[in-house]
Amino acid sequence: MKHSKLFTTAVVAAVAGGLLLAATQVSAHAIWFAQRSKQLAMIYGVGADDLDAVKRLPLVTGSKGYNASWQEVPVTLKANGPIVTVDSDEPLTAVTAVMDYGVWARAKDGEFYKKTREEMPDAVMVEHNYKYGVFLNSLTAEVPLLAGQVLQIVPVGPIPELYGKPAKFKVLFNGKPQAGVQFLHDYVNDPDQTPQVTDANGEVSLDIRNQGLNVLAAIYIGPTDDKAKYDHIEHRATLSFILPHKPE
Template sequence: MKRLTAAITGLILVAGAGVASAHGIWIAERWGEHGLVYGHGAEDGSYDPAKISSVKLIDEDGNELAGSITAHGDHAVLEKADDAAIALIDFDNGFYTKDANGKWHNRPKSEFPNAETAGRYIKHTISILHLHGDMPAIAPQDLQIIPLSNPTALEAGSSLKLRVLYKGDPLPGILIIPDYVNMPEQNGATTDEKGMVEVVVRNNGLNVIAAKHSVDLVDDKDADLVQHFATLSFVAGGEHSH
C-alpha cells in the first residue's frame, strides 16, 4: 500500500504542469445554478475558489452589472442578476515548478534552488449566459476569444467568425480548439494576421471553444513563462439559447 501511495503521488507531481496548462474554465449550468467549471475535456475538476481573480458581468447592451462568485468548498457558482448576459472571469492557477529532482510543485521557482523550469498558468473565459441581439462590446482580458456575431443564434454546423486578442491586440498564429469539452485534443484552424479565424459550431447545446498563448519571461525569479488559456462558451441551438 505504501508503494502504491508513493507511485500515485509521483504521478500527480509529474503531471502537475500538464494539468495546469491543459485545463480551462467556463460557466455551465449545474443543479439550477451557473457553476464555474475547471476542467479538461469532459472532466469537471475541483479547485480552490480563491484562485478566481476577477468577475465581470454585462447586460445585452454592454452595461456592467454587479456580480460575484460564491465558494462552495472545492468549487464556486456565479451570483448574478437576471439581466446578466455575459460573464468575463479570470482565474490564476498559480506557479508550477519542476525542482532539481524532477518533481513538480504548485509554487514559484524562487522557492527551489536549481529548479529546472517553472511557469505561471492563468485562465480566462467569456461565457455567454443569454443573448438575443448583437454582441455588445467586451471589456479586455489578457487573452480572449471574441465572437463577431451572436453565437447563441446559430445551430450546429453553422460557421462562426472569431477574433483572438492578447492584451487587446489581434493575435495571429493561434490554434483554436473548436470543441474543447468533447474533443479537447483536436485543433482547428489558426488565426490569421488580424487574429481572425472561422470555426464550425459543433453542438446544439453547450459549446466551449478554446485557445492558449504562452509568453516567455526574462530574468523573472518565479517563472520562465506565463501561459494564458482562454475559452468562449455559449449554448447554441434554437430554444436552448434562451
C-alpha cells in the same frame, strides 16, 4: 545558401512549435461557464473532468456581469455544495471570471511543483498560469473588450443558432488581435484535438460543434514579466455559449 536559410527557418519553426506544445501541457485545465441544474456555474477542469472548483475559488481574482448594454451589473461567484454558481439579481448578457493559478515548475522527472525558477533552478520549465472565462447569453451580441480578460475570444458577427454552420472568431491579447494562438473548437468533448492557429488577424474559422453547450478555448504563451521567477506566462481563455434546442 538559399536552401540553408530555408532549412534554418524550418528548424526554428519546429523547435518553437515543440516548446509551445511542451508549455501548453503544463496546465491543461481551464475555467468556463456551463449550466448545472438550471444555474450558471463556473467549471474548472478539462474535457469531461469536472474538478473541484470550490477548492480553487480563492484563486479567482475577479468576476463581472454585463447587461444587454454592456454595463457592469453585480455578480457573485459562490460555493453552492460541490460547485461554484453565479449569483445575480439582474438579467445577464455575459459573465466573466479571471483565475490566477500561480507559478508552476516542471522537474526533470516530469512532475510539477508550485515553485519558482529561483526555488527550482534546474526545472525544465517554469511558468505563471492565468485562466480567463467568458459566458455569452446572447448569440447576436457584439462583444466588446471586457475588463480583466487579457486573452479574450470574441465572435466576428453573430453566432449561428445551428451546429455545423460556419463561424469566425478573433483572439485578442491586451485588446489587440493576436496571431499564432492555439485554438480549440470543442474543449469539453474533444480536449485532445489538434489545435487551429490564429492567422495574422488573430482569427480562426470553424463550424459550430454542438447543438447545446459550446466551449471554445485559446492558449497563448506570452513573455515573462519576472524572468527570475518564471520563464513565460501561459494565458488560457474560454468562450462558452449555448445553442438552443427545439421546443419540447
